[in-house]
Amino acid sequence: MAACYGAGALSSLLARWSGRLALSVGHLAALAGALAGLSVSLGVLVGDPGHPLIQPLPLLFPFARLALSVDGLSAYFLLVISLVAIAAAIYGPAYLRAHSPEARPAQQAAQALALNGFLGCMAFLCCAGDALTFLICWEGMTLASYVLIVSDDRDGENVRAGLLYMVMTHGGTALLLVAFLALTERAEAFDFAALRAAAGDLDGTTRSTLFFLALGGFATKAGVVPLHVWLPRAHPAAPSHISALMSGVMLKVAIYGMLRFAFDLLAPADAPLPSSWGWMVLFVGTTSAVLGVLYALQQHDLKRLLAFHSVENIGIILIGVGLAMILWRREGAGGALATVALTAALLHTVNHAAFKGLLFLGAGSVLCRTHICNIEELGGLARRMPWTAGLFLLGAVAISALPPLNGFVSEWLTFQALLGGAILFHSPAGLGIVFSAAMLALTGGLAAACFAKAFGVTFLGRPRTPEAEHATEAPPSMIASMIWLGAVCVALGVAPGYAMGLLDAPTAKLLQGPGATAVVTAKGPLVLSAALTPSGTDATAISMTIVAVLLIALTAMAWVLSRGLQRAARLAPTWTCGMSPTSRFDYTATAFAKPLRLIFAALYRPRREVTREIAGTPYVIRRIHYAGEVVDLAETEIYHRVERGISALSQAIRARSTGHIHGYIGFVLGALFVALLLFGAG
Amino acid sequence: MTGGRPLGLVLLEMTLLVLLGPLVTGTIQKLKARLQCRQGAGVLQPYRDLAKLLRKSTVQADTASGFFRSIPVLVLAATIAAGALVPVVRAGPPAFPLGDALMLLGLLALARFLAAVGALDAGGAFGGMGASREMTVAPLVEPVLMMVVFSTAAAAGTTELGTLAAHRGTSWILAWRAADLLGFAAMLVLLPAETGRIPVDNPDTHLELTMLHEGMLLEHSGPGLGCMVLASHTRQIVTLGFVAALFFPVGLADGASAIGLLLGAGAFAAKVLALATYLGLVESSYGKLRFFRLPQYLAIGFVCALAALALRIL
Numbered sequence: 001m002a003a004c005y006g007a008g009a010l011s012s013l014l015a016r017w018s019g020r021l022a023l024s025v026g027h028l029a030a031l032a033g034a035l036a037g038l039s040v041s042l043g044v045l046v047g048d049p050g051h052p053l054i055q056p057l058p059l060l061f062p063f064a065r066l067a068l069s070v071d072g073l074s075a076y077f078l079l080v081i082s083l084v085a086i087a088a089a090i091y092g093p094a095y096l097r098a099h100s101p102e103a104r105p106a107q108q109a110a111q112a113l114a115l116n117g118f119l120g121c122m123a124f125l126c127c128a129g130d131a132l133t134f135l136i137c138w139e140g141m142t143l144a145s146y147v148l149i150v151s152d153d154r155d156g157e158n159v160r161a162g163l164l165y166m167v168m169t170h171g172g173t174a175l176l177l178v179a180f181l182a183l184t185e186r187a188e189a190f191d192f193a194a195l196r197a198a199a200g201d202l203d204g205t206t207r208s209t210l211f212f213l214a215l216g217g218f219a220t221k222a223g224v225v226p227l228h229v230w231l232p233r234a235h236p237a238a239p240s241h242i243s244a245l246m247s248g249v250m251l252k253v254a255i256y257g258m259l260r261f262a263f264d265l266l267a268p269a270d271a272p273l274p275s276s277w278g279w280m281v282l283f284v285g286t287t288s289a290v291l292g293v294l295y296a297l298q299q300h301d302l303k304r305l306l307a308f309h310s311v312e313n314i315g316i317i318l319i320g321v322g323l324a325m326i327l328w329r330r331e332g333a334g335g336a337l338a339t340v341a342l343t344a345a346l347l348h349t350v351n352h353a354a355f356k357g358l359l360f361l362g363a364g365s366v367l368c369r370t371h372i373c374n375i376e377e378l379g380g381l382a383r384r385m386p387w388t389a390g391l392f393l394l395g396a397v398a399i400s401a402l403p404p405l406n407g408f409v410s411e412w413l414t415f416q417a418l419l420g421g422a423i424l425f426h427s428p429a430g431l432g433i434v435f436s437a438a439m440l441a442l443t444g445g446l447a448a449a450c451f452a453k454a455f456g457v458t459f460l461g462r463p464r465t466p467e468a469e470h471a472t473e474a475p476p477s478m479i480a481s482m483i484w485l486g487a488v489c490v491a492l493g494v495a496p497g498y499a500m501g502l503l504d505a506p507t508a509k510l511l512q513g514p515g516a517t518a519v520v521t522a523k524g525p526l527v528l529s530a531a532l533t534p535s536g537t538d539a540t541a542i543s544m545t546i547v548a549v550l551l552i553a554l555t556a557m558a559w560v561l562s563r564g565l566q567r568a569a570r571l572a573p574t575w576t577c578g579m580s581p582t583s584r585f586d587y588t589a590t591a592f593a594k595p596l597r598l599i600f601a602a603l604y605r606p607r608r609e610v611t612r613e614i615a616g617t618p619y620v621i622r623r624i625h626y627a628g629e630v631v632d633l634a635e636t637e638i639y640h641r642v643e644r645g646i647s648a649l650s651q652a653i654r655a656r657s658t659g660h661i662h663g664y665i666g667f668v669l670g671a672l673f674v675a676l677l678l679f680g681a682g
Numbered sequence: 683m684t685g686g687r688p689l690g691l692v693l694l695e696m697t698l699l700v701l702l703g704p705l706v707t708g709t710i711q712k713l714k715a716r717l718q719c720r721q722g723a724g725v726l727q728p729y730r731d732l733a734k735l736l737r738k739s740t741v742q743a744d745t746a747s748g749f750f751r752s753i754p755v756l757v758l759a760a761t762i763a764a765g766a767l768v769p770v771v772r773a774g775p776p777a778f779p780l781g782d783a784l785m786l787l788g789l790l791a792l793a794r795f796l797a798a799v800g801a802l803d804a805g806g807a808f809g810g811m812g813a814s815r816e817m818t819v820a821p822l823v824e825p826v827l828m829m830v831v832f833s834t835a836a837a838a839g840t841t842e843l844g845t846l847a848a849h850r851g852t853s854w855i856l857a858w859r860a861a862d863l864l865g866f867a868a869m870l871v872l873l874p875a876e877t878g879r880i881p882v883d884n885p886d887t888h889l890e891l892t893m894l895h896e897g898m899l900l901e902h903s904g905p906g907l908g909c910m911v912l913a914s915h916t917r918q919i920v921t922l923g924f925v926a927a928l929f930f931p932v933g934l935a936d937g938a939s940a941i942g943l944l945l946g947a948g949a950f951a952a953k954v955l956a957l958a959t960y961l962g963l964v965e966s967s968y969g970k971l972r973f974f975r976l977p978q979y980l981a982i983g984f985v986c987a988l989a990a991l992a993l994r995i996l
Contacts, residue, residue, distance in 0.1 A: 382747035402792040430995040441828040445821025456802030541779035554759035562905035569740040587810020595818035
């Protein structure tokens with residue numbers, strides 16, 4: 001695997017001859033690397049889950065021995081990375097050639113190099129066996145993705161997005177560094193086993209402080225509200241297959257870090273996790289889910305809309321993770337329910353990777369054929385790009401958590417775990433959990449509304465611009481990679497029971513209890529069941545397979561019924577009250593989302609500006625200009641305030657800085673004196 | 683706890699729901715007509731309308747994509763599949779696992795999503811308007827419905843409708859507690875929203891200011907429209923059956939005896955008739971609410987559902 005990514009990176013040197021060649025070879029190497037990763041992870045998950053695969057690395061630093069260790073959890077995330085990486089590697093060359101045909105060879109080489117570096121770092125991060133490898137890969141992942149974000153720069157916007165991304169994620173990395181170094185200092189070693197042992201002796205306050213530091217770091221990378229502001233800017237800026245990787249996979253690496261840190265490294269031996277951890281994660285997860293989808297609803301840039309949906313889906317994953325933290329090692333049915341919650345979170349991880357990858361690739365196909373991202377200017381693409389439209393619709397149904405696709409499965413498990421947790425608690429805490437479930441239902445409904453809008457306005461109706469009018473279907477290799485992810489969505493939706501086998505090792509390893517198959521697919525591979533009560537007698541069981549078969553049979557019957565009776569359809573223009581229909585009669589995305597914008601006005605603070613140009617008298621209007629926008633509450637309420645505070649502070653400092661060297665020496669001496677007084681005695 | 687319902691019975695119940703769906707609509711229309719001192723069309727009128735639609739030819743918008751003609755078929759299939767999850771004549775889970783209350787809501791949401799997508803396809807403003815309004819009301823209704831389901835599921839420990847009905851007991855004496863009353867009150871508030879009736883939606887009008895669901899049907903014609911109309915009839919009876927299974931599982935047969943099943947069918951008819959009468963009465967005595975007053979109306983349901991849940995869990 002390493003060899004493949006390394007070869008991919010080296011292949012960028014080919015750019016001296018031809019950028020095209022560098023792209024092809026680079027992506028081929030990435031594909032080979034992804035396939036290797038897939039085989040390694042399947043080997044660990046299916047073969048012998050009990051024994052982690054340990055591979056020592058060459059001695060890079062004199063002070064630390066580095067090693068890779070692939071246990072169930074690592075292998076599972078490696079699998080998620082590989083699934084999307086395969087699609088991205090197939091999609092990439094055709095996309096980059098179609099999207100930016102005039103790119104310089106050096107730029108293409110940089111993209112191939114950064115892609116391989118990005119994938120390699122993510123893969124090795126999940127396999128890291130020590131803190132040093134983990135942090136080096138973490139930083140490598142950030143830097144490589146930064147290069148990819150700014151690689152496609154046209155108007156300077158992407159550079160600004162990249163800068164924000166760098167600042168935010170490095171803030172997060174700083175928190176992680178503190179958390180990890182505090183542990184490594186106590187352990188006097190870097191490998192995870194030593195850290196685990198060192199964490200065993202921590203007192204409660206230190207343990208919680210370290211956890212919240214790490215949570216801050218991981219949450220920044222995962223794009224949790226209110227640390228999400230970089231995400232909707234940075235993800236759309238990258239080329240689309242990189243957006244798919246960043247949204248579908250990179251955010252999950254942060255989830256991996258969170259799980260590894262909380263359940264494996266920092267967890268107290270044989271005791272439940274401190275309750276504040278789980279509640280905090282549940283709370284931020286719920287907030288992210290609801291706010292993410294609400295802001296997505298008002299976005300009209302297709303890729304930005306998808307990026308906000310990543311915030312939402314990370315929230316849904318965190319609801320599962322938080323619930324697992326709350327329920328873990330509680331008496332009664334807590335153990336089994338924690339397994340259900342963690343299974344739901346991990347399943348949603350792979351589900352989100354599959355459908356978000358698919359949607360970003362679909363958006364990329366639209367983008368490379370029309371060079372338009374604003375859905376108000378698209379329309380009518382379903383007739384021109386039928387494959388892309390069909391696959392995008394598949395992804396839209398999946399992400400809206402509608403049966404019979406995979407999004408529904410993981411949300412169903414999350415609902416079952418939430419309900420079970422609520423029954424278990426029988427206190428105001430239980431009510432809080434149920435409230436979280438109601439918010440999850442709201443999220444699902446809003447996501448469906450959002451994707452009805454996104455799909456309908458982009459692909460249906462009439463084209464609104466010449467670019468959309470003259471769009472053609474995407475190249476076959478791009479369609480093929482979308483079909484691959486679509487097939488993953490369908491397979492995980494229709495027969496999720498078989499995926500539980502892969503989830504067995506990570507859940508059993510993390511929770512040191514029953515694995516996913518023992519709890520969720522106890523009644524056979526085609527049946528999902530979850531017991532809500534401690535006695536476990538009245539398990540609720542559903543079968544996605546039978547429902548899917550029923551749906552197909554009914555569709556076939558209804559088809560025969562309506563087709564058998566139908567004569568050939570007559571085509572006629574749509575009735576538009578007597579006027580000749582043009583694309584201006586199509587409902588726009590702004591109009592579609594308006595009712596919800598008004599209902600949730602408290603969160604959006606919508607601004608609306610209508611200017612009328614009149615011809616002499618106010619009754620004859622020549623032109624109406626409309627401008628409207630909604631604000632991101634976190635951005636205005638937190639970030640702008642911080643920004644203003646920093647500006648004010650630096651103004652104040654500038655007033656004090658006179659330019660005299662004596663003054664500065666005085667400051668330094670004073671600071672030294674205070675430091676000696678404070679810390680010198682100890 | 684009763685034995686499982688065999689496959690044949692589940693399919694029979696599903697077919698029964700599809701066949702009786704238009705009759706419920708016809709009954710409500712007749713009731714409304716009588717309350718307005720009109721004679722009204724016969725209760726079988728919806729069947730005649732359906733037969734007429736299925737015989738007609740199709741006129742399709744020239745801008746519509748290839749999806750347009752499969753949308754009615756898929757909407758109908760998803761709605762009927764939801765019908766398979768409702769216990770009609772007998773309590774207890776199906777003999778093979780199928781789906782639960784969440785799956786039922788999910789399938790109805792799938793039908794609604796597809797209908798909204800289809801409405802945007804023809805490229806007229808009315809379809810988009812209908813789709814936008816329908817997809818605005820749905821996310822507000824869904825969480826409350828889910829909370830009502832949770833408030834009953836918290837007592838029974840399952841979300842499977844047949845098991846829920848069996849747990850509540852099929853005795854003729856209702857053993858309701860305060861939480862059930864509140865949950866049922868929330869359900870009564872939500873019923874017009876879920877079945878597309880006044881005060882949330884008006885099924886009798888095609889005025890652009892008032893229509894929600896009808897706006898999405900405007901561009902469909904012939905058998906396609908027939909499928910969409912049959913889907914709304916089915917959706918209505920499925921929702922009524924869902925409420926009946928959650929709150930009044932009275933009369934459902936315990937065993938497989940023919941008399942028990944017939945009794946169950948009779949009880950089901952009575953329950954659906956009672957709920958249909960409620961819908962007809964509400965529709966005759968109230969006006970349609972302004973669209974932006976709907977969140978406040980639905981908030982009543984939310985408060986009731988939250989109180990029901992709080993009573994169950996605390």
